[in-house]
Amino acid sequence: MAHLARSEVFDPDEVAVGHFYNRTTRQCFLMGEDPISRKNFDHRKVWIEEQLRELARAIGGDLLEFAIISNHFHLIMRSRPDVVATWDDQEVARR
Numbered sequence: 161m162a163h164l165a166r167s168e169v170f171d172p173d174e175v176a177v178g179h180f181y182n183r184t185t186r187q188c189f190l191m192g193e194d195p196i197s198r199k200n201f202d203h204r205k206v207w208i209e210e211q212l213r214e215l216a217r218a219i220g221g222d223l224l225e226f227a228i229i230s231n232h233f234h235l236i237m238r239s240r241p242d243v244v245a246t247w248d249d250q251e252v253a254r255r
Contacts, residue, residue: 176239177224183232192230201230208233218255220244 170176184190191204205228216223220243225236
């Protein structure tokens with residue numbers, strides 16, 4: 161089945177809210193307690209949260225909610241076409 165381009169699914173001038181998730185490879189526990197090595201990687205959750213917030217601002221969006229679990233994370237994000245509309249071509253290229 162062919163996939164539609166995002167521009168055919170979402171109107172870039174309207175606010176859109178989406179749920180996104182990502183899992184680690186090989187079911188590794190990279191963001192919490194690893195049951196095999198018994199190591200705790202909770203410190204990575206803070207770093208990931210900071211990176212997600214920074215990336216959301218860079219793409220002209222808002223990180224509304226998130227959950228960082230041991231081997232995956234969930235995001236609720238909102239697009240901000242009003243913010244993006246204020247960017248000139250140089251700002252778009254910089255981002």
